[in-house]
Amino acid sequence: MSDTPDLVVVGSGFFGLTVAERCANELGLKVLILERRHHLGGNAYSEADPETGIEMHVYGAHLFHTSNEKVWEYVNRFTSFTNYQHRVFGQYAGQVYSLPMNLALINTFFGKSHTPDEARALIAEQASEIDTAEATNLEEKAISLIGRPLYEAFIKGYTAKQWQTDPTKLSADIITRLPVRYNFDNRWFNDTYEGLPVDGYTAWLTKMADHPNIEVRLETDFFDVADEFKGKVPIVYTGPVDEYFGNSEGRLSWRTVDLEAEVKEVDDFQGCAVMNYNDQDVPWTRIHEFKHFHPERTYISGKTVIVHEYSRFAEDDDEPYYPINTAEDREKLLKYRELAKAEPMVLFGGRLGTYKYLDMHMAIGSALSMYENKLKPHFADGAALTSGGVDE
Numbered sequence: 143m144s145d146t147p148d149l150v151v152v153g154s155g156f157f158g159l160t161v162a163e164r165c166a167n168e169l170g171l172k173v174l175i176l177e178r179r180h181h182l183g184g185n186a187y188s189e190a191d192p193e194t195g196i197e198m199h200v201y202g203a204h205l206f207h208t209s210n211e212k213v214w215e216y217v218n219r220f221t222s223f224t225n226y227q228h229r230v231f232g233q234y235a236g237q238v239y240s241l242p243m244n245l246a247l248i249n250t251f252f253g254k255s256h257t258p259d260e261a262r263a264l265i266a267e268q269a270s271e272i273d274t275a276e277a278t279n280l281e282e283k284a285i286s287l288i289g290r291p292l293y294e295a296f297i298k299g300y301t302a303k304q305w306q307t308d309p310t311k312l313s314a315d316i317i318t319r320l321p322v323r324y325n326f327d328n329r330w331f332n333d334t335y336e337g338l339p340v341d342g343y344t345a346w347l348t349k350m351a352d353h354p355n356i357e358v359r360l361e362t363d364f365f366d367v368a369d370e371f372k373g374k375v376p377i378v379y380t381g382p383v384d385e386y387f388g389n390s391e392g393r394l395s396w397r398t399v400d401l402e403a404e405v406k407e408v409d410d411f412q413g414c415a416v417m418n419y420n421d422q423d424v425p426w427t428r429i430h431e432f433k434h435f436h437p438e439r440t441y442i443s444g445k446t447v448i449v450h451e452y453s454r455f456a457e458d459d460d461e462p463y464y465p466i467n468t469a470e471d472r473e474k475l476l477k478y479r480e481l482a483k484a485e486p487m488v489l490f491g492g493r494l495g496t497y498k499y500l501d502m503h504m505a506i507g508s509a510l511s512m513y514e515n516k517l518k519p520h521f522a523d524g525a526a527l528t529s530g531g532v533d534e
């Protein structure tokens with residue numbers, strides 16, 4: 143793209159690609175995507191392990207799921223999905239349990255069979271020490287939902303490893319995502335649609351950018367070229383919001399993960415895609431075995447790749463993965479939102495730009511809304527590009 147683009151998108155993750163695709167395809171705009179990594183796709187990027195050919199999700203396992211019809215219709219324009227359904231198992235004190243909390247786990251843990259009503263009554267009694275409506279943090283919320291014995295076995299140690307923050311200082315919202323079921327349903331997600339992209343994530347992400355009006359400029363940090371575009375062209379920025387403002391209000395805290403991959407000379411290492419390790423004294427949080435994500439594929443026999451996942455606070459040079467979202471973070475974020483509102487011709491979006499944990503379908507849904515509510519009215523009807531700040 144030699145001439146000036148109509149729109150600059152910073153970051154080629156699902157948020158940036160969705161905005162770029164809509165603006166190029168529907169409005170015929172010339173879109174320049176700036177991406178500081180050597181590849182497009184953000185954290186959903188995947189590639190084949192060189193030794194085994196097994197598709198590896200380079201920044202951690204990514205499972206697609208949604209109940210949003212609009213998002214499901216949209217993503218199916220770029221890829222079809224397998225019928226993979228995610229299930230997770232967990233090890234605690236030498237025993238393997240079927241997660242999430244369900245009747246199988248309750249029966250194994252308490253060493254006795256329960257009918258659904260018996261299990262419900264047991265957990266209600268164990269959870270009665272705290273009223274869910276009054277729970278103000280993760281620990282209280284979890285105990286109010288599942289009782290102290292299950293909390294201490296399956297949540298306390300895992301959460302301490304994953305967040306390295308006292309569970310009483312973590313937001314109760316984190317645990318809302320963990321269902322408790324009084325039946326044997328052990329699907330991890332409750333959504334209507336679920337699956338993995340048939341040809342892999344990178345094929346899907348590449349197809350979204352495959353348009354003559356879209357240029358993806360890799361290994362280009364926006365901050366090195368910002369003067370060329372700031373104030374001259376509308377910008378959709380999906381990098382970290384604090385970084386955009388030079389961390390003027392202080393850095394927002396993030397958690398990162400370390401992923402250690404190794405090839406094992408066996409067909410099957412653990413019999414499932416994800417095994418959580420709930421004991422606090424096991425240093426990793428979980429092991430992923432990627433071949434199990436695609437049972438429909440024929441991979442090399444006699445080898446498998448496993449990935450140990452470790453969690454820790456992100457330092458300056460680490461990838462920011464999960465917003466920690468302490469009270470101090472929320473205060474800083476409010477200040478950044480004010481700054482973002484005042485920033486001319488820049489819209490902030492995506493997981494890093496909003497400092498919100500967004501699943502892929504949420505990032506895509508939020509990008510479709512930004513397109514419909516802000517970008518299309520501006521480009522198609524001449525409406526002022528009121529930034530509105532960070533997309534809330």
Ligand code: FAD
Nearest residue numbers: 153155156157178184185202204205364381492493501502
């Ligand atoms: P990202 O994918 O992070 O993309 C942002 C891009 O901006 C990056 O490529 C970055 O390099 C680029 N960038 C940043 N700053 C600059 C700059 N200054 N100049 C140029 N480029 C810049 N979602 C699910 O639905 N299911 C899952 O199972 C799931 N698992 C996850 C596991 C992990 C470990 C993580 C971290 C996330 C997971 N997600 C999952 C969430 C999913 O990754 C996000 O929803 C999705 O990546 C959001 O897309 P995004 O475009 O907002 O951000």
Ligand code: UDP
Nearest residue numbers: 232296297298300301304316317319320418
């Ligand atoms: N969690 C837990 N035990 C588990 C699984 C999850 O305590 O076996 C808690 C933990 O606090 C975690 C949260 O539930 O941060 C969300 O878990 P999930 O596996 O969805 O996290 P992600 O895949 O996003 O890392």
